[in-house]
Amino acid sequence: MTHSSDASRLGDRRNLRAASRLLDEAGWAVGDDGIRRNEAGQTLDVNMLIPTNIDPTVESMHETFVQNLEQIGVNASFERVDPSQYTLRRRERDYDILYSTRYSSFLSTGGGLTQMYGSREAEFSLFNPAGLASPLVDAILEASFVAESQEETDVALKALDRALRHEFFVIPTGYIADHWVAYYDMYEHPEDVAPYDLGYLSYWWVNPEKEEALREAGVIN
Numbered sequence: 001m002t003h004s005s006d007a008s009r010l011g012d013r014r015n016l017r018a019a020s021r022l023l024d025e026a027g028w029a030v031g032d033d034g035i036r037r038n039e040a041g042q043t044l045d046v047n048m049l050i051p052t053n054i055d056p057t058v059e060s061m062h063e064t065f066v067q068n069l070e071q072i073g074v075n076a077s078f079e080r081v082d083p084s085q086y087t088l089r090r091r092e093r094d095y096d097i098l099y100s101t102r103y104s105s106f107l108s109t110g111g112g113l114t115q116m117y118g119s120r121e122a123e124f125s126l127f128n129p130a131g132l133a134s135p136l137v138d139a140i141l142e143a144s145f146v147a148e149s150q151e152e153t154d155v156a157l158k159a160l161d162r163a164l165r166h167e168f169f170v171i172p173t174g175y176i177a178d179h180w181v182a183y184y185d186m187y188e189h190p191e192d193v194a195p196y197d198l199g200y201l202s203y204w205w206v207n208p209e210k211e212e213a214l215r216e217a218g219v220i221n
Contacts, residue, residue, distance in 0.1 A: 020072045028073075036073035048078035049095040051086035058099055061173060093131060100129045103170055106160075107196070109144035109153055117141065117164065130169040137163050184220065186210035 020030075028036040028044050036044040046069060048062055062078045069076035081089065089095055103116060115125045118141060119133035140163055144156035164170075179198045189204045214220050 016068065016072055023072065023074075030073040034073055035075055043075045044073070045075045045096070046077075047096045048076070049086065049089060049098045050078055050080055051083045052080050053083050054099075062099065090126065090129065093129075097171075098129060099173070102127045102129055105196075106157065109141075109147065109157065113141055113144070113160075117160075132164075132167060132169050134163070134167060137167075184214055186214055 023036060023044070027038050029038075030036050038044070048066065050059060050062055066076045066078055090098070106113060112127075115121055115127040117128065117132055117134075117137050118125075119135065119138050122128050122131050122133040137160065140156055140160045144153060144160065147153040147156055181198065181200075183200075186207050187200075187204050188207050189199065193199055193203075211220070
């Protein structure tokens with residue numbers, strides 16, 4: 001089951017109810033003080049690590065995320081550290097959770113997948129900030145490496161996608177479905193472009209007449 005947030009309501013009640021139910025089932029009950037604890041009386045603490053030079057938009061996402069966690073009884077906070085300390089703590093895995101774009105999408109197999117998902121690399125790879133180490137994922141990666149056809153590769157990668165979703169180690173923050181581009185009106189491209197790539201270095205071209213018109217107008221040299 002998936003849940004999407006309502007952009008007009010940062011505290012989406014449907015999502016909060018679903019998250020609360022999952023925490024209840026996992027044994028984290030809400031006390032009289034509104035904080036969740038397990039049977040041993042331990043609070044559910046989550047600290048998010050962010051660098052001081054982070055983009056303000058991303059920092060506001062952290063603030064909203066922490067507020068939502070607090071609403072469901074999680075003892076949540078975020079910690080600002082300077083960039084050098086942030087890098088060190090990332091390398092030493094000294095954090096509960098952090099914002100990362102390291103887990104990129106994959107459309108083909110290769111050694112880069114082990115850097116993100118392989119158990120052997122999990123202890124040191126900066127491309128695997130969650131430290132994911134799964135024998136199942138390792139087996140699927142190995143199957144993708146020895147695939148002898150595109151069909152076998154596709155089957156392995158689909159299996160990898162399902163296995164990674166099952167691990168629940170990433171919280172998606174959103175995506176932009178379109179490419180936002182600003183460019184001089186002298187470039188052209190095919191009407192039908194690749195679905196996952198802007199293609200501006202691959203199959204865009206310069207219209208000589210438009211380029212000359214911009215040059216004569218003094219827009220470009």
